[in-house]
Amino acid sequence: MYMKKYPCVYMRGGTSKAVFFHEKDLPKDKALWNEIFLKVMGTPDIKQIDGMGGTVSSTSKVAVISPSNHQGVDVDYNFFQVDIVIPRVDNSANCGNISSAVGPFAIDEGLVEAVEPITVVRVLNTNTNKIIEEHVRVKNGKAMVHGDEIIKGVPGTGSRIDMYFEKPAGAVTEKLFPTGSKRDMLNIPGYDPIEVTIIDCANPVVFFKAEDIGIKGTELVELNSNKDIMEHIERIRSISAQKIGFVQNWEDARKTSTSIPKVSIISKPQNYVDMDGNIVKAGDMDICCRAVSVGKIHKAYPMTVAIATGSAVKIKGTIVNNLINPKEDQNIIAIGHSSGITKVDMKIDGEEVIKGGxxxxxxxxxxGYVYVRD
Known part of the structure; x- marks a missing residue:
């Protein structure tokens, strides 16, 4: 028995981290990839002690990059969510935070010519077949790292990257509202029926109100230890997965559709203390949200979920829009989450989502190289 090594780059993108590979450095037989990625992350193991994983969904990710053959696209980007406690690799959806590292990676690896002061990198996410345009600050032929941009959930400051998710609707299901309705009443085994909005915009997301599961909506990761609440949330997610056709039986979603749909628990703006101990004021947000990713409360807010949230806020008839009732001309949506506030810039024409920034x-x-046991 011996070990194999693969060239890679470990990158932070937004509030996530991933191991980045050039596709050319991986086996041509893609059927071998999942086993490699499990070993790279050290899954299954809640500690991920024998791999690169960081024990939470936002740090157990892989990105595979290659030059693109598509017109008007610079690079193709394939995203993989590696589970932690079960040996599963989910390739069905995108990660918005990791998407933000694709532009800098492509520039620094010579896949895209560096143009000062800003290099525009057009990325095709092959999971969703959607384009992401990234505006990356560049200096001396490399993507800039230092800057004054603050990202809630990331210590310090960095160089600003402007991202635009183009025509993000129907990313996985090819429908903005995959159930055919803006609001659905779901029957949840063991719990009361609950009203939800299921929207597929950058990623499929199920939204429901915090009060409908007996919480305030300002809670943080302490919810992870509340087994009844987390079971309630997972059943809502699983029933949603069944309703939109990801699984035939809702019980199977725990093993075969672990990454999607995502979950966003919504409430009206509220004051709370975030993960870093800072006071977040109700007056600074339009909506208060808590995301759930792979069975745990997210410590920040996934970017694809932010795009879906902005869309659901803007489109009349969703439970999100009804809760917030935004101004007709309001394009900037401020989302209060576990690590602070994130703003999304939505361009929507009626119910057509043009882009989200x-x-x-x-x-x-x-x-360097990552080593895996053969």
Whole structure:
């Protein structure tokens, strides 16, 4: 028995981290990839002690990058969510935060010519077949790292990256509202029926009100230890997965559709203390949200979920819009989450989502080889 090694780059993108590979450095037989990625992350193991994983969903990710053959696209980007406690790799959806590191990676790896002061990188996310345009600050032929941009959930400051998710509706299901309705009443085994909005915009997300599951909506990761609440949330997510056709039986979603749909628990603006101990004021947000990713309360807010949230806020008839009732001409939506406030810039024409814009930072953490047991 011996070990194999693969060239890679470990990068932070927004509030997530991933191991980045050039597709050319992986086996041509893609059927071998999942086993490699499990070993890279050290899954299954709640500690992920024998791999690169960081024990939470936002740090157990893989990105595979290659030059694109598509017209008007610079690079193709394939995202993989690696589970922690079960041996599963989910390739069905995108990660918005990791998307923000693709532009800097492509520039620094020579896949895209560096143009000062800003290099525009057009990325095709192959999971969703959607385009993400990234505006990356560049200096001396490399993506800038230092800057004054603050990302809630990331210590310090970094160089601003402007991202635009183009025509993000129907990213996985090809429908903005995959159930055919803006509001659905779900029957949840063991719990009361609950009203939800299921929207597929950058990623499929199920929204429901905090009060409908008996919480305030300002809670943080302490919810993870509340087994009844987390079971309630997972059943809502699983029933939603069944309703939109990801699984035939809702019980199977725990093992075969672990990454999607995402979950957002919504409430009206409220004061609370975030993960870093800072006071977040109700007056600074339009909506208070808590995301759930792979069975745990997210410590920030996934970017694809932010795009979906902005869309649901703007489109009349969703439970999100009814809760917030935004101004007709309001395009900037401020989302209060576990680590502070994130703003999304939505361009929507009626019920057509033209694009959603967010700002992130990203940086290379290390590069070299990752070793895996054969």
């Amino acid at each position: 967010v700002t992130r930072t990203a940086r290379r953490i290390m590069d």
